[in-house]
Amino acid sequence: MKNYMGIVWDRGFFHANDLQQCIADVCTYAKRPVLNVVDAYRLMKTSGPRGKSDADVVLSKGLFISQDIVAVDTAAANFFNQAREMPLDKVGHLAKGEELGVGTMNLDKLNIRRVRI
């Protein structure tokens, strides 16, 4: 969902005016992605988004794909939680997105295919 921020010129406005709500709002834009992919091959634990060295990342080798943008973000947040604490209520835009009807956070209701390679 955060990727949507790149479609506007002035991201600073989002940061200055309730970031989480802005992210949820921009996801209601008319053009929706057909498929959402979260690349969790290497996740950054600390010193993000740039990082200092390999010590900041974890080679987790994950990949999440879904048509539902809120669901895939929720799954990714839960996945991340295993590397470092990431409670879902901290990631505000998920709940706000669900409120606006962008998607669902309820992963139990979805048909998820878990694949190990």
Place this chain on the structure above:
Amino acid sequence: MLKKIRITVSVLLFSLITLYFLDFAGFLPESIGVLTDIQFIPALLALDVVVLVALIIITLIFGRVYCSSVCPMGIYQDIVAWLSKKLKKKKRYTYSRAKTILRWSILGATLVAFLSGFTFLLGLLDPYGAYGRFVTHLFRPAYLAGNNLLETVFTSFNNYSLYKVGIYSLGVFSLITALITLLVIGFLAWRNGRTYCNTICPVGTTLGFLSRFSLFKIRFVDEKCNSCGLCSMKCKASCIDSKNKVIDHDRCVTCFNCIEVCNRNAMKYTLVGPKKQEAVEAIPTYTYIKEDKPIDESKRRFLSATLITSLTAGKLLAQTATGSVLSKRELKRQTPIAPPGALSFDHFREKCISCHLCVSKCPSHVIKPAFLEYGPGGMMQPKLYFDHGFCNYDCTVCCDICPTDALVKLTREEKHHTQMGKVNFILENCIVYYDETNCGACSEHCPTQAVYMVPYKGSLTIPETNPDICVGCGGCEYVCPAVPYKAIYVEGLTAHNTIEIKQEKVEEVVIDDFGF
């Protein structure tokens, strides 16, 4: 034939070196940088023995072919002279006496100034450096604007092969200097060909001295010559005395115009032969008469006036700078930040001729010419600023391309450990402190985490700095959203340091489960 070769080579090299400065999309191969490395003053300052020896040997064999074919300022003058010929059908040059005292005193003054740390004079007069500034401040903005205009046109036809680029102001002083130099040298070239090469240019004086002893020289074939004076009318350097059949080889730039125009084959470009040498020696060559040409006096006055005013202005500015104190809100950088590879202000000021190649080529647009920040001796030398970007941690473009090695070549590893400046945090300006709102942008951009967030009130975090591991990249300063004054900025260092980065242990975290 010789003239044709000269024109082909010179136009080719000129176009390539100009394109090199202009190119923003990187469509030229990197090896094109060699064109700047073979210029005389850069090779001299970089102590590039191979190039220097090659240039000296070439001059000792062939004469001033550097001046006619390699030096971009020379070809600029040729273009102006050619235009002048197109508009003035009966363009005739006339022989004039050598301005030996003027030439050598300018060379001497430049040398003395350089040795006293006043490299500004060398940078001002160096033909390559001056041409570099023409392109950077005058041609390039036009080129970029043209690109932006074309992009609009292309996009309206749904062709997206071009993209718009930002055109940034690079300082009024350098722009005005470049403009004045362009107009002065252009005017001299319009009127009388290679005047600058033989009166002001220190490279011209040096190579001219060497070319007195060159093996190949343009000579009169006395039996065939009838002193018609055609050669003299075409000589851009005004060095042919057709009446006495004498050529001033000191000033001849081997452009071969004379050979081309002579319809009696009375001019040849040949090796010295013992017989010929005797004949030439019998005729008196140059007489040093102090000619009181008004324009030369004004040149001298302009140069000395600039020197004196800039020295006094520099002194005044230095006095005011020591008196000022950082006010509570406003921040002002006290020491400029030299680009990576500069090593120290002394090293940098000594070697930089302000050609502004780095200014043109920096992919992050963080380099611009200083005014008096380095002192009067360092006017127009580049410094970093973070209005439009920050210095990319992994980028070494400026060091790679600097032709004088004012910015020494750094490997990526060396660049990572180079400290160009130190971070300063101003608590009063920070929006976490002032507005009690979450931020952390500075820390997010810091490549070494010299700026890191620590817990503040409630769930807020506020930046804390460790200047020892700061590299001075300006990421924090660039991204800080605080208005009107930034809450974090980089203060320059007079000498760059090497930082030590602690190697962190890589924690073995194995994630085996999906987590949901």
